[in-house]
Amino acid sequence: MAILEATDIYLQIGGFHVLNGVSISVPHDSIVGIVGTNGAGKSSLFATISGQLPPSRGTVALEGRDITATPPRKRAQMGLGRTFQVPREFKDLTVLENMLAAAPRRYGETLRSVYFGFSSVRQEEKMLVEQARSWLRFLNLEQVAHRPAGGLSGGQKKLLELGRVLMLSPRCILLDEPFAGVNPVLIQGISEKIQNLNKSEGIAFVIIEHHLEAVTSLADYLYAMNEGLVIAEGSSEVVMNDPRVHNAYMGGVI
Ligand SMILES: Nc1ncnc2c1ncn2[C@@H]1O[C@H](COP(=O)(O)OP(=O)(O)OP(=O)(O)O)[C@@H](O)[C@H]1O
Ligand SMILES: [Mg+2]
Numbered sequence: 001m002a003i004l005e006a007t008d009i010y011l012q013i014g015g016f017h018v019l020n021g022v023s024i025s026v027p028h029d030s031i032v033g034i035v036g037t038n039g040a041g042k043s044s045l046f047a048t049i050s051g052q053l054p055p056s057r058g059t060v061a062l063e064g065r066d067i068t069a070t071p072p073r074k075r076a077q078m079g080l081g082r083t084f085q086v087p088r089e090f091k092d093l094t095v096l097e098n099m100l101a102a103a104p105r106r107y108g109e110t111l112r113s114v115y116f117g118f119s120s121v122r123q124e125e126k127m128l129v130e131q132a133r134s135w136l137r138f139l140n141l142e143q144v145a146h147r148p149a150g151g152l153s154g155g156q157k158k159l160l161e162l163g164r165v166l167m168l169s170p171r172c173i174l175l176d177e178p179f180a181g182v183n184p185v186l187i188q189g190i191s192e193k194i195q196n197l198n199k200s201e202g203i204a205f206v207i208i209e210h211h212l213e214a215v216t217s218l219a220d221y222l223y224a225m226n227e228g229l230v231i232a233e234g235s236s237e238v239v240m241n242d243p244r245v246h247n248a249y250m251g252g253v254i
Pocket of ligand 2: 043044
């Protein structure tokens with residue numbers, strides 16, 4: 001059984017057919033890549049999978065459970081995480097505060113307790129701060145934990161996005177262009193973090209990316225989309241050598 005299965009997804013926005021019957025399957029412990037030209041419908045597919053946009057037809061299943069009608073917050077609680085193409089950090093909050101703000105709601109008091117000192121912090125909240133710090137260490141963001149998130153570099157903002165998702169203990173993470181605007185050295189660093197989380201924590205990833213070299217080297221399985229359809233799927237080698245993929249990219253922006 002796949003951890004995530006989107007089957008025959010259709011989506012219309014303002015009368016425009018954005019998705020025309022897209023199916024993807026994400027095996028447990030795998031890294032799946034999605035490539036395709038601008039406007040192919042990749043981010044829209046993520047929006048239907050994570051619940052921001054309801055598909056007009058088709059189903060989404062997480063660990064075999066139909067979640068097509070489940071609200072986005074509930075999907076996140078069930079273990080489905082996502083990051084956005086444009087990072088959505090709280091610019092004026094510190095990096096650590098951003099991590100705590102992403103935690104499940106029952107820890108809502110934690111942010112306040114950061115200001116009012118740890119002596120009054122309940123054990124549960126202490127654990128949450130420790131968890132946030134531990135993820136920041138893992139993501140090499142510990143040294144900027146107390147800086148406002150708005151001042152981070154593009155790559156660091158991508159890492160913080162990942163960190164915020166990790167606070168929800170996800171089993172499957174959708175990453176929308178994790179390498180966009182990131183310098184080559186940090187691309188390598190982020191790739192290693194993804195691989196590490198996949199191998200040691202067993203987290204499955206679905207990665208939309210225009211940086212073909214990075215995504216093809218990470219992905220166990222690749223989908224290519226064009227005009228709201230999957231036009232090729234298989235190993236990175238098979239997909240990148242498919243003539244339909246070459247045709248789609250002719251004149252398009254990769
Ligand atoms: N909120 C919206 N309102 C109107 N049209 C939209 C909206 N969101 C997406 N679209 C349209 O749907 C199509 C697919 O967009 P989408 O953002 O999913 O593509 P994408 O594959 O993620 O592209 P990119 O690689 O540029 O991010 C495009 O034609 C886009 O203009
Ligand atoms: Mg997109």
